[in-house]
Amino acid sequence: MISPETLRAELAKLSGEMAIEHPELAHCRFTPHDFRRLFATDLVNHGLPIHIGAALLGHLDVQTTHGYVTVFQEDVIRHYQKHLADRRSARPAREYRSPTGTEWVEFEGHFNKRKVELGNCGRPYATPCEHEHACLRCPMLHIDPTMIQRLDELNTDLLARRELAESRGWLGELEGIDLTLHFLKQKRADAQRSGPLGPTSLGIPSIRT
Ligand code: SF4
Numbered sequence: 001m002i003s004p005e006t007l008r009a010e011l012a013k014l015s016g017e018m019a020i021e022h023p024e025l026a027h028c029r030f031t032p033h034d035f036r037r038l039f040a041t042d043l044v045n046h047g048l049p050i051h052i053g054a055a056l057l058g059h060l061d062v063q064t065t066h067g068y069v070t071v072f073q074e075d076v077i078r079h080y081q082k083h084l085a086d087r088r089s090a091r092p093a094r095e096y097r098s099p100t101g102t103e104w105v106e107f108e109g110h111f112n113k114r115k116v117e118l119g120n121c122g123r124p125y126a127t128p129c130e131h132e133h134a135c136l137r138c139p140m141l142h143i144d145p146t147m148i149q150r151l152d153e154l155n156t157d158l159l160a161r162r163e164l165a166e167s168r169g170w171l172g173e174l175e176g177i178d179l180t181l182h183f184l185k186q187k188r189a190d191a192q193r194s195g196p197l198g199p200t201s202l203g204i205p206s207i208r209t
Contacts, residue, residue, distance in 0.1 A: 004032065007032050008031065008032070011029075011030045011031065011032070012029060014030075015028055015029055015030055036057065036068070037068050037069075037070070039057075040053055040057055040065060040068040040069050041068070041069050041070045043056070044065075044069045045069075045071075045072075045075050050062055050065055050066065050069070051065075053065050053069075107125075110125055110126060116133075116135050116141065117135070117147075117150070118135060118136070118141060118143050118144065118147045118150060118151070118187075119141060119142050119143040119144035119147060119191075120141075120142045120144065121135065121138075121140050121141060121142075122140045122141070122142055123140045136154070136180055136183055136184055136187065137179065137180060137183045141187065142194075143187050143188070143190060143191035143194075144191070145191045145192065145194060147191070148188060148191055148192065151184060151187065151188050151191070152188075154184060155181070155184055155188075158177055158180060158181050158184065159181075161173075161177055162174065162177045162178070162181070165177060
């Protein structure tokens with residue numbers, strides 16, 4: 001049996017040797033646990049279903065395995081393209097005819113209706129809004145990052161309404177405002193993370209495929 005200390009010492013030695021050939025990795029220090037992660041990432045990226053990976057690693061919850069796996073951008077694109085190709089090959093060829101003018105107008109019309117003040121609504125194609133246009137609280141809303149300033153204005157307005165509700169003892173109103181403030185904060189953080197993705201990239205596709 002190799003003790004954890006010996007293993008760590010060996011890894012440190014190998015890391016040092018590796019840095020001679022690859023000076024850019026001089027600051028890297030590997031631990032045995034890193035190899036567990038590498039193993040999990042490699043398995044899943046080569047097509048092993050994640051729940052099997054979880055069983056191999058002894059995880060009771062598959063979410064733990066999700067946290068282990070590093071997903072690279074090119075893997076996401078490769079898997080998505082493979083998924084599309086598989087789906088297309090399983091569908092009847094007649095579904096891939098060119099759309100008629102009327103169909104195309106209807107298609108564009110749907111995406112036009114998904115444009116809302118704060119960004120884009122991501123509800124499924126050909127479905128109406130089922131959330132009474134309460135966009136700020138709606139999980140379907142993708143905020144346009146250029147509208148962050150507008151979110152700040154809404155936040156200020158909500159805080160003023162909150163103050164009034166508190167002073168008048170409107171407890172039900174207070175609860176509603178707090179909930180909206182909570183969603184607003186979440187959406188603002190999401191919009192900041194998503195960076196330049198705006199309504200154009202989430203709205204009407206620019207090319208016909
Ligand atoms: S409430 Fe939701 S589903 Fe309705 S328009 Fe707004 S974002 Fe879309």
